[in-house]
Amino acid sequence: ADCTHCETTAEDDALLSKVELLQTHLDLQKKPVDANSSKEEKSTEQLEDVVAAKLQEKSHNGALHPSIASLASEHLISFLDEVSLATGQGLSWPAWAEYFPTHGQGRVIGISGSICLLLFCYWITTLKEVPPMMRETQKGGPKDLRPISLEELKKHSHQVGRAEHVEFLYVSVASNQGDLWMAVDGLVANLTDFATSHPGGVDLLLQHAGTEAAEPFHDVGHSEFALEQIQKRAVGILENVQVKGAIAIEKDTVMSRIFTKEDPYNVHKVLGFTVLSMYLYRIFVWCCQLAPPNADYAGFKPDLWALASIFIVEGLQVSSFIFTVPQNRPLSGPMIWQEWRAHNLIFVSRLTICFLGAWMVNRYNGMMGWGSWTQMTVNQLSVFAQMRLADLATAWLRDDTHETLVSTMPYWEHCPKWVESMFRTWYSMSQIYTTIVIIIAGPGMDLYFVMILPYQLYSVLMTFVRKGVISSRTCHVTYFWSLWQSWVCGFMMQSFRVFVQVQAFSIFCYCTRVYGLNKYVLWIGACTSLQLVMIKNWPIHSEQDVLEFPMFTVTILMWAILGAGLKFFSSVPLFDSRHARYVEARPKRVILRSKTKVSTNLYHLKFDFPWFFRWQGYSSGLQPGQHVKILCGNASQGRSTWNGHANLEVSRDYLSRSYTPINSSKDSTVDFIVKLYPEDAPGGFADGGRGSTKLCLEVKEGEEVWLSGPHGSKVYRGNGNFVVDGKLIKASTICALAGGSGITPVLSLLRQCREECRSSFAKPNAKHDLIKEFSIIHAMRSMDERLETTWYNPLAETGLAPHCTVTHLATGQKELTLKRSMSHREGMAYNYGKLTKDVIAEIFPPAAEDLVIILCGPKGFVDDVCQPLLRELKYSNVLTMW
Numbered sequence: 001a002d003c004t005h006c007e008t009t010a011e012d013d014a015l016l017s018k019v020e021l022l023q024t025h026l027d028l029q030k031k032p033v034d035a036n037s038s039k040e041e042k043s044t045e046q047l048e049d050v051v052a053a054k055l056q057e058k059s060h061n062g063a064l065h066p067s068i069a070s071l072a073s074e075h076l077i078s079f080l081d082e083v084s085l086a087t088g089q090g091l092s093w094p095a096w097a098e099y100f101p102t103h104g105q106g107r108v109i110g111i112s113g114s115i116c117l118l119l120f121c122y123w124i125t126t127l128k129e130v131p132p133m134m135r136e137t138q139k140g141g142p143k144d145l146r147p148i149s150l151e152e153l154k155k156h157s158h159q160v161g162r163a164e165h166v167e168f169l170y171v172s173v174a175s176n177q178g179d180l181w182m183a184v185d186g187l188v189a190n191l192t193d194f195a196t197s198h199p200g201g202v203d204l205l206l207q208h209a210g211t212e213a214a215e216p217f218h219d220v221g222h223s224e225f226a227l228e229q230i231q232k233r234a235v236g237i238l239e240n241v242q243v244k245g246a247i248a249i250e251k252d253t254v255m256s257r258i259f260t261k262e263d264p265y266n267v268h269k270v271l272g273f274t275v276l277s278m279y280l281y282r283i284f285v286w287c288c289q290l291a292p293p294n295a296d297y298a299g300f301k302p303d304l305w306a307l308a309s310i311f312i313v314e315g316l317q318v319s320s321f322i323f324t325v326p327q328n329r330p331l332s333g334p335m336i337w338q339e340w341r342a343h344n345l346i347f348v349s350r351l352t353i354c355f356l357g358a359w360m361v362n363r364y365n366g367m368m369g370w371g372s373w374t375q376m377t378v379n380q381l382s383v384f385a386q387m388r389l390a391d392l393a394t395a396w397l398r399d400d401t402h403e404t405l406v407s408t409m410p411y412w413e414h415c416p417k418w419v420e421s422m423f424r425t426w427y428s429m430s431q432i433y434t435t436i437v438i439i440i441a442g443p444g445m446d447l448y449f450v451m452i453l454p455y456q457l458y459s460v461l462m463t464f465v466r467k468g469v470i471s472s473r474t475c476h477v478t479y480f481w482s483l484w485q486s487w488v489c490g491f492m493m494q495s496f497r498v499f500v501q502v503q504a505f506s507i508f509c510y511c512t513r514v515y516g517l518n519k520y521v522l523w524i525g526a527c528t529s530l531q532l533v534m535i536k537n538w539p540i541h542s543e544q545d546v547l548e549f550p551m552f553t554v555t556i557l558m559w560a561i562l563g564a565g566l567k568f569f570s571s572v573p574l575f576d577s578r579h580a581r582y583v584e585a586r587p588k589r590v591i592l593r594s595k596t597k598v599s600t601n602l603y604h605l606k607f608d609f610p611w612f613f614r615w616q617g618y619s620s621g622l623q624p625g626q627h628v629k630i631l632c633g634n635a636s637q638g639r640s641t642w643n644g645h646a647n648l649e650v651s652r653d654y655l656s657r658s659y660t661p662i663n664s665s666k667d668s669t670v671d672f673i674v675k676l677y678p679e680d681a682p683g684g685f686a687d688g689g690r691g692s693t694k695l696c697l698e699v700k701e702g703e704e705v706w707l708s709g710p711h712g713s714k715v716y717r718g719n720g721n722f723v724v725d726g727k728l729i730k731a732s733t734i735c736a737l738a739g740g741s742g743i744t745p746v747l748s749l750l751r752q753c754r755e756e757c758r759s760s761f762a763k764p765n766a767k768h769d770l771i772k773e774f775s776i777i778h779a780m781r782s783m784d785e786r787l788e789t790t791w792y793n794p795l796a797e798t799g800l801a802p803h804c805t806v807t808h809l810a811t812g813q814k815e816l817t818l819k820r821s822m823s824h825r826e827g828m829a830y831n832y833g834k835l836t837k838d839v840i841a842e843i844f845p846p847a848a849e850d851l852v853i854i855l856c857g858p859k860g861f862v863d864d865v866c867q868p869l870l871r872e873l874k875y876s877n878v879l880t881m882w
């Protein structure tokens with residue numbers, strides 16, 4: 001019965017053993033359940049019919065041999081059977097679970113499954129969760145705007161000295177003549193009357209005046225209110241400039257957005273549309289069961305057409321290198337970046353290799369014995385090669401060690417977080433499912449081909465969302481559908497029981513991965529047990545040999561052995577932490593856990609994620625210096641003046657205020673230090689600060705707040721690397737000059753450095769360039785605004801690099817001598833008086849290549865006090881956080 005020579009004999013053999021096996025299975029089930037014996041006998045007859053029907057089905061699809069590997073897949077959850085047999089409990093699968101869909105049923109399942117799932121996914125994407133303080137606003141810009149050329153836009157920017165220009169703006173506003181024009185997403189607005197009340201300062205507007213400022217605008221993370229300001233003041237649409245983004249006016253045609261100049265011969269696009277039609281054709285053939293005899297479900301035969309198809313698919317992947325993409329993950333919109341593109345190529349190539357293996361095995365009819373074993377081994381090696389190559393690509397291309405390759409999927413506005421989490425889980429599980437199908441080396445070319453579709457489709461969907469060709473909802477529905485195809489198709493290939501078994505195994509592997517089991521341990525364990533099946537039963541003649549092997553038990557045993565090996569003989573962690581980012585561009589709910597007054601006007605607010613996301617191990621994902629927007633009710637709504645000035649936000653339902661979390665990116669809470677601007681304060685502030693009083697005084701513990709982010713560019717890339725004016729600087733010393741609440745990004749940077757030091761203990765072999773010294777000057781009006789020592793040098797961080805010294809500088813107190821009233825061991829000192837050149841020179845080390853200065857605080861403090869002093873002292877590498 002050697003099937004390498006005789007196909008029919010192999011089929012019959014396999015069938016025979018299947019009937020025997022089912023019979024044995026039922027016999028075993030019958031023993032403990034005597035009362036149901038008549039029912040069971042009936043089931044046996046039914047099952048024999050089913051198996052006979054299955055033989056007929058299989059003979060239709062001649063190329064589908066009962067490969068040893070696909071048999072192995074039937075084994076995956078037999079672990080439960082293994083356990084239940086051992087304990088004598090007898091786990092019984094209902095007879096219908098053994099049902100293999102017949103030809104006609106397969107067609108119904110294929111077509112209706114696809115349609116139902118598509119409808120379900122569409123329905124899910126209609127769900128929205130709108131923060132209570134937020135009304136849904138109508139999108140879409142003003143119509144009938146005239147085209148404006150770049151030259152005309154530039155003419156309205158007045159590139160003159162700053163002070164002069166601010167004067168000029170006041171005059172322009174008074175005389176009603178616009179002179180500060182700016183374009184965002186192609187929409188040109190006259191911002192003259194708005195400029196002097198711009199919350200980010202008039203300077204920033206002047207700096208970008210006369211340009212298309214979409215990038216800096218979106219980088220800050222402006223609110224809808226800001227978008228409305230532009231729309232209200234729109235005067236035209238920028239000519240001949242490609243636009244994208246939230247307020248883009250539909251001036252380009254869909255075609256002009258798809259066909260860009262970067263690929264002049266349209267190689268990528270032609271390949272893309274060819275591959276897409278190939279996928280659609282194959283899925284259609286599969287779902288409608290239209291494959292000819294001697295072909296697999298998708299109609300592939302081991303011929304040159306199949307080879308050509310896979311090479312076109314790979315060609316499409318390689319042709320994506322025609323385009324220039326950013327090195328780091330852009331936060332402003334869904335966009336492919338270098339590391340992501342490399343990973344995509346590696347994942348697709350892995351499936352290409354498997355496809356080629358299946359092609360060879362089918363072509364040379366090696367479904368049992370050496371052919372099958374070779375394919376299984378090649379497939380498994382391709383999985384390990386993919387993991388290693390992906391790690392290498394990351395190490396090579398990612399210069400930001402904080403970044404994770406978490407999904408960049410654009411979710412629709414107000415998408416509930418649980419829906420997003422459901423999608424993510426589903427996407428990750430599908431990846432695991434793909435790997436399982438690969439390592440068990442079954443069931444054929446068809447499934448490998450369909451499994452490549454989501455990888456390639458995802459790239460194009462992401463690009464289309466960015467270009468405004470499709471909405472993010474369409475993107476999800478389509479991607480979801482593409483993943484479902486491999487599940488629906490997989491279902492049609494096996495009995496319900498086997499399908500459930502494979503899915504249960506996927507879920508099991510997914511859970512182990514979510515809880516951080518080292519991916520090499522996970523897959524080596526699974527692959528070894530499959531290899532042992534081969535060795536133990538070589539030469540394999542029947543399914544029985546395979547199914548008798550306790551595969552699950554061996555897998556778990558392997559995990560235990562490998563885990564113990566790692567733990568005792570290597571420094572590689574058995575569990576790696578996997579952090580999913582909770583905070584994203586859409587507002588997310590957080591719950592106030594605690595509120596503590598830490599000085600006269602500073603409050604420490606600690607927020608939790610909702611329990612479900614805490615349980616799933618989410619972290620904020622915010623990096624040092626990045627900030628979030630907190631949405632809060634508007635106490636000044638309807639009041640034309642506030643603190644004696646015109647109230648710009650008179651008609652807003654809610655306010656959006658920026659705050660900088662002080663945690664490291666991996667923490668599971670979001671903590672802020674908020675400065676309270678109280679009511680009835682001297683200096684004309686009768687009404688106080690709106691956002692800060694709400695947060696510090698009104699929000700109670702247990703209450704929810706909504707926030708979005710991260711905003712602001714990443715300045716620290718980890719391992720001592722800073723980006724200063726676009727240049728990468730390697731630092732070993734950080735000196736920070738903070739004014740008032742400007743201490744917050746400094747704290748987050750310090751915590752991030754300590755986090756790096758902590759992980760350097762966990763991975764001693766990896767290369768770490770730790771920051772060694774961290775010197776801080778915190779300027780404030782009076783000494784009781786200072787933060788206690790524990791904020792900088794908590795007990796739990798004793799001995800961790802960097803060594804941190806803090807000098808408090810009370811600028812409002814009139815003692816002029818430099819006083820160090822506390823021991824240096826604790827790294828704290830107190831100064832009184834103004835910030836001068838001498839104070840800085842005494843506290844900070846002299847300027848050096850590897851010294852970075854961080855500046856943060858009120859505008860006047862940063863621009864008018866700190867910058868000139870630092871220039872005098874010849875410090876370079878100066879970074880202004882906000």
Ligand SMILES: Cc1cc2nc3c(=O)[nH]c(=O)nc-3n(C[C@H](O)[C@H](O)[C@H](O)COP(=O)(O)OP(=O)(O)OC[C@H]3O[C@@H](n4cnc5c(N)ncnc54)[C@H](O)[C@@H]3O)c2cc1C
Pocket residue numbers: 627643657658659660661672673674675676677678679680681685687688689690691692693741744745882
């Ligand atoms: C990128 C970025 C990050 C930030 N991070 C933080 C942070 O981590 N922590 C933090 O506390 N703030 C931070 N801020 C400032 C914060 O966004 C708000 O501007 C601040 O909380 C004031 O908002 P408000 O609504 O309370 O004041 P508003 O009602 O908007 O009042 C506007 C301004 O009036 C002045 N004012 C009002 N009342 C008083 C008063 N009683 N005494 C003196 N002046 C007064 C203040 O200058 C105030 O900013 C950040 C700002 C930016 C741009």
Ligand code: HEM
Pocket residue numbers: 182183184191198199200201204205208213216217220221222223224225226227229230656657658
């Ligand atoms: C093009 C027209 C612009 C408009 C209408 C506009 C409007 C606003 C508004 C309304 C805010 C308050 C916060 C919010 O609602 O998001 C704000 C904040 C801010 N803007 Fe702009 N802005 C514009 C351009 C820019 C540009 C080009 C920059 C350059 C970087 C910039 C930088 C900032 C900063 C730093 C803040 C403060 C952040 C904060 O407090 O949230 N803005 N802007």
